[in-house]
Amino acid sequence: MSEEEKLQEFEARIARGEKIEPGDWMPAEYRRQLIRMISQHAHSEVVGMLPEGAWITRAPNLRRKLILLAKVQDEGGHGQYLYHAAESLGATREEMIDALLSGRAKYSNIFNYPSLTWADIGTIGWLVDGAAIVNQIMLAQSSYGPYSRAMVRICAEEGFHKKQGQEMVMRYAKGTPKQQAMIQDAVNRWWWPTLMMFGLPDKDSPHHEILRRWGVKVRSNDDLRQEFVNELAPQLLALGLTIPDPDLHHDETTGNWVYGQIDWDEFWRVISGNGPMNKERMAARRQAHEDGAWVREALEAYAQKQVAGSR
């Protein structure tokens, strides 16, 4: 078969709803886009452990501490599922970790914002994980088998992340005036960065067309963002909270909650390294890697000793 025929067959398979698996023919650009997307997604899970990990020792009770520990463990595990999916395309773990630690790789912008109070933990769970789920349910239908399966597994676990966060936001919103003020402050700070998580508007997104054509993404950024706002806005308002968007309103004809202008200048400022926490996140990640060096060395020495002993 010629390259052109292979491409036609590849696109026909995707149109039939088949998954592309490691070993199958795929265009080089499909492979390149997937490695870019999946490795960024993996890095996001790993860096995403940091804002919440910072609060584990300060959880207000044992139940909350166990929940937070379990959630942060899950994020670490999700990073592992995703690195595996990227490796199935020929990327190596070593290259990907090196790209993260050297600062070459991108990760989700949301983790460059600080978690200032305990109320942020609930807000991150409901808003940030809630937004991630909307995106990941879409990606579970992706045409690439290993990515799709990692997403199914992750979505099943993220349900807990979102609900524990929602439980906390609801409790604080119905709690003491001080708790209400804390949760309102957290919602005020996280609302807009959460909406940016869905990525640039479709018309400005450089990869959008090719990702849709090859079934890597099956819905648009704006579509997913609207679904999220439609779900969250009425619930936050029902709890007596306000949303920091004077233009937000319910459109009776479309049924949508229409939101105001997103500050994409802020998005570009943060993603290019000038957000509030970029330097701290990378420093913490490098420190964790260096602090773990002795564990890796010990495991390596033990494995070599076993091999020597069995000879």
Place this chain on the structure above:
Amino acid sequence: MSQWPRYEVFQQDKEGRPHQNAGSVHAPDAEMALQNARDVFVRRPNCLSLWVVPAAAIFAKTAQELAEDDTWQEELDSNTDQETYYVFQKQSQRRAMTYVTHVGEVEASSPAQALQRALQKYKGGTPYVWWVCPARAIFRSETADVESMFAPAHDKTFRMPNEYRVVAQMYEIRQGE
């Protein structure tokens, strides 16, 4: 920095169900790979048994590869040393989590011969992906380890979404609006 070998992980969810591929982990040896597999794939109570296999010991072909190329095949030879190979297939294209699932064993003297025998023995359905690996390459959780490896996840009910009554609570709040 140099990375450790990759091990494919197979997980059995329920008694009587086959082992299924869950993903992979890196580790310096099989014992550590099994521990890593437990931490990565079994944070929730749905596992009875885990296998890890060095990725390098797996011979894999997709249906597309089989259709386009048969140069990997060898002349079948029953006389040389035979050993047991495990056979795995991806049998479904539905949007589910299933990838390759353990379907059985064949005797063969090389990975290529094992795949040829598997193609004859397990030809039912329309498998999309085939994996074979020698049985001796599989490192398994022991029955005695099941309690210590997998039971702790049972008590952590707070990891399950149905621990949180937020949907009902939100409904009550909005009814009172």
